[in-house]
Amino acid sequence: MGVEDRLRITATIEKMNRVINHSALASRFISLFYGEIEPNGNLVYCNAGHNPPLLHRGGEFHELRQGGIVLGPHPSARYERGYIQMEPGSILLMYTDGIVEAADGDDRMFGVERLKEIVKAKRWKSARALVEELFAAVESFSTADPPLDDQTVVAMIRLQES
Numbered sequence: 001m002g003v004e005d006r007l008r009i010t011a012t013i014e015k016m017n018r019v020i021n022h023s024a025l026a027s028r029f030i031s032l033f034y035g036e037i038e039p040n041g042n043l044v045y046c047n048a049g050h051n052p053p054l055l056h057r058g059g060e061f062h063e064l065r066q067g068g069i070v071l072g073p074h075p076s077a078r079y080e081r082g083y084i085q086m087e088p089g090s091i092l093l094m095y096t097d098g099i100v101e102a103a104d105g106d107d108r109m110f111g112v113e114r115l116k117e118i119v120k121a122k123r124w125k126s127a128r129a130l131v132e133e134l135f136a137a138v139e140s141f142s143t144a145d146p147p148l149d150d151q152t153v154v155a156m157i158r159l160q161e162s
Contacts, residue, residue: 009046009081010078010080010081013048013067013068013071014079016032016071017074017079018075021072021073021074021075028072029049029071031049031051032046035053037086041085041086043055043064043083043085043086044082044083047064047067047082048070048071049070051100054093054112054115054119056090056091057085059120061116061119062084065082066081067079067081068080086156087158089160090158091156091157092156092157092158093119093154095115095153096151099134100112102141105143114141126157131153131154135153
C-alpha cells in the first residue's frame with residue numbers, strides 16, 4: 001500500500017487503517033505487526049494491536065509494543081514507530097494469539113512464559129527448528145483438536161557474524 005510509495009511506516013499503517021475502516025469487511029478490525037530490518041540489524045516496526053513479538057538478545061526478552069490500536073475502528077488513529085537493534089544471535093519471534101491461548105484440559109493457557117522458555121532452552125541453529133519445536137510443544141500441551149483459533153509463528157534469527 002504505502003511501501004510502494006516509499007511512505008514512512010506510520011503513514012503506511014495509518015493509510016491502511018483508513019482503508020480497513022471504510023471497507024465492507026465482515027470483521028472491521030485487524031491486528032498487524034509490520035517491521036523492516038536493515039542489513040545492520042536495525043529493526044524499525046509498528047505494532048497495531050497485535051500480540052507483541054518477542055526479541056531475545058543478550059539473554060533478555062524485549063516485547064515490541066510500540067505502535068497503536070488495532071486497524072479499523074478509528075479512522076483517525078495515529079501510530080508510532082519503534083526501533084530496536086537485532087544483534088548477532090538475536091531471535092525475533094512473532095506469533096498469533098492462538099499459540100499463547102491454546103488451552104490444556106484444565107483451561108490453563110500455553111502462555112508467553114512457555115514461549116520464552118522454549119526460545120531460551122537451547123542455541124537454535126535455525127528459525128525453522130525453533131518454529132517446529134514451538135508447534136510441537138503447543139500441540140502436546142493443548143487438548144483442542146483441531147485448534148480453536150489460528151496458530152501462526154514466524155521466527156527470525158540474526159546469524160552470528162563470521
